[in-house]
Amino acid sequence: MSEPVRDVPITGEPIRLGQFLKLAGLAEDGSHAKDLLDAEEVTVNGELETRRGRQLSDGDVVAVGHERGRVTLVS
Known part of the structure; x- marks a missing residue:
């Protein structure tokens, strides 16, 4: 079971x-982030992502294993 999404x-x-x-x-x-992406352990909105430079926007959900974080824009 996945952990709740953390804003x-x-x-x-x-x-x-x-x-x-x-x-x-x-x-x-940064090195660990690159390793995770190279090992294909990162998803964005449920889809595998391997590009470290991918641009994220408000509401995107990033997961590594069972941990998930949601991009939350604040002013």
């Missing part, structure tokens, strides 16, 4: 996937 506030759109993985605590650092 991760960002102040500006868009944000790159690699940056979001670090911000959400789904990756320890």
Whole structure:
């Protein structure tokens, strides 16, 4: 069973996937984010994603294993 989706506030759109993985605590650092993407362990909105530079927008859900974070735009 998956963990509940955790809202991760960002102040500006868009944000790159690699940056979001670090911000959400789904990756320890940029190298770990790259490793997760290379190992095909990251999904965005339920679809496999391997591009660290993918642009995310408000409401996108990123998952690594059972952990999930939702991009939440705040002003």
